Amino acid sequence: MELCLYTPGLGYYSAGQRKFGAGGDFVTAPEITPLFGGCLAHSACAVLESIGGGDILEFGAGSGQLAIDLLGELQGSGCLPGRYLILERSAELRQRQQQALQEQLPQLLDRVSWIDGLPDAGFRGIMLANEVLDAMAVERFQWDGRAISLFHVCCEDDAFQWHQQQSLDEAATAAESLARRCQLPAGYISELNVALPAWLRSVAARLEQGLLLLIDYGYPRHEYYHPQHSSGTLLCHYRQRVHDDPFLWPGLQDITAHVDFTAVAEAALAADLEVSGYTTQAFFLLDCGLDDLLQQGGPTDSTHYMQLAQQAKTLILPGEMGERFKCIGLTRGLTTAVPGFRMQDDRHRL
Ligand SMILES: C[S@@+](CC[C@H](N)C(=O)[O-])C[C@H]1O[C@@H](n2cnc3c(N)ncnc32)[C@H](O)[C@@H]1O
Numbered sequence: 001m002e003l004c005l006y007t008p009g010l011g012y013y014s015a016g017q018r019k020f021g022a023g024g025d026f027v028t029a030p031e032i033t034p035l036f037g038g039c040l041a042h043s044a045c046a047v048l049e050s051i052g053g054g055d056i057l058e059f060g061a062g063s064g065q066l067a068i069d070l071l072g073e074l075q076g077s078g079c080l081p082g083r084y085l086i087l088e089r090s091a092e093l094r095q096r097q098q099q100a101l102q103e104q105l106p107q108l109l110d111r112v113s114w115i116d117g118l119p120d121a122g123f124r125g126i127m128l129a130n131e132v133l134d135a136m137a138v139e140r141f142q143w144d145g146r147a148i149s150l151f152h153v154c155c156e157d158d159a160f161q162w163h164q165q166q167s168l169d170e171a172a173t174a175a176e177s178l179a180r181r182c183q184l185p186a187g188y189i190s191e192l193n194v195a196l197p198a199w200l201r202s203v204a205a206r207l208e209q210g211l212l213l214l215i216d217y218g219y220p221r222h223e224y225y226h227p228q229h230s231s232g233t234l235l236c237h238y239r240q241r242v243h244d245d246p247f248l249w250p251g252l253q254d255i256t257a258h259v260d261f262t263a264v265a266e267a268a269l270a271a272d273l274e275v276s277g278y279t280t281q282a283f284f285l286l287d288c289g290l291d292d293l294l295q296q297g298g299p300t301d302s303t304h305y306m307q308l309a310q311q312a313k314t315l316i317l318p319g320e321m322g323e324r325f326k327c328i329g330l331t332r333g334l335t336t337a338v339p340g341f342r343m344q345d346d347r348h349r350l
Contacts, residue, residue, distance in 0.1 A: 037069025277341025
């Protein structure tokens with residue numbers, strides 16, 4: 001998964017084809033509508049004001065659309081961050097983001113910088129990642145009721161094949177402890193984001209005051225590792241089609257896994273962050289004033305209004321992105337509630 005997604009020049013995110021949007025392989029919320037960035041701006045503005053100003057750091061900015069919408073909206077409400085930092089693994093996407101910002105928001109380009117690694121400790125403001133956790137390479141495992149075997153990939157007869165192996169390494173130990181805790185049935189196959197705790201620990205170490213907002217598709221642990229999901233959540237996206245064979249078109253298709261939000265919350269607590277909110281994308285956006293933004297977009301131009309209303313539905317309807325996508329707010333040193341998490345609090349489900 002790591003090689004298929006990130007090998008320089010060859011990996012899915014590192015090579016040149018179009019990935020996001022209607023002409024790509026999948027569509028993310030910022031690609032659907034500026035309403036998404038508009039809502040995030042509402043939350044970001046409240047947090048920035050509550051701490052007397054600060055910066056924004058976006059992880060994995062994709063096409064740059066969220067940065068454009070968010071900054072545009074924050075400028076309109078007189079609430080711009082000091083700096084907008086982007087940490088992007090893919091050099092090709094970084095270039096695309098620079099070009100998009102240059103074309104669509106030239107007046108704010110001097111506030112935006114691309115960084116190669118995490119900022120120094122002492123960051124104040126908002127860190128955010130939309131659909132980044134699902135793009136981190138996971139370990140796939142099978143539990144036979146007594147032991148874990150990890151799935152490796154080998155090449156036989158000129159084709160990729162799975163090769164299962166028992167081991168005692170960190171990933172297998174973590175998977176075994178998970179299997180026992182969740183009482184997984186024998187034969188159960190799933191995956192585990194082994195890199196998540198270390199990633200969150202290093203991000204948290206930089207956050208002096210503010211919010212780390214993570215948005216992605218996923219479940220609390222008891223739903224993720226549910227008997228119904230007995231073959232895991234590893235999925236591939238290729239030209240708007242979803243399938244489960246990661247050996248097809250290596251480097252040309254996206255490979256992803258759902259996020260275990262309980263694991264995110266545990267890693268956050270271990271890194272001394274507060275879990276200030278967990279809710280569905282629908283409730284998050286509604287609490288951030290999606291209705292008001294929609295009203296502002298109409299009603300003088302009814303065609304435009306109809307388009308925006310359709311886009312809003314895609315973001316919030318349960319059968320679309322509304323319930324599949326979750327938002328988790330991890331904070332340090334905030335004394336006021338974060339907009340987005342006031343309408344429905346699902347932390348008890350984690
Ligand atoms: C599914 S895309 C989402 C893009 C964008 N956030 C959006 O919503 O359209 C995943 C993005 O995360 C980036 N990425 C993956 N792991 C990352 C990491 N550890 N740090 C920063 N970016 C990362 C990828 O290069 C890609 O830009």
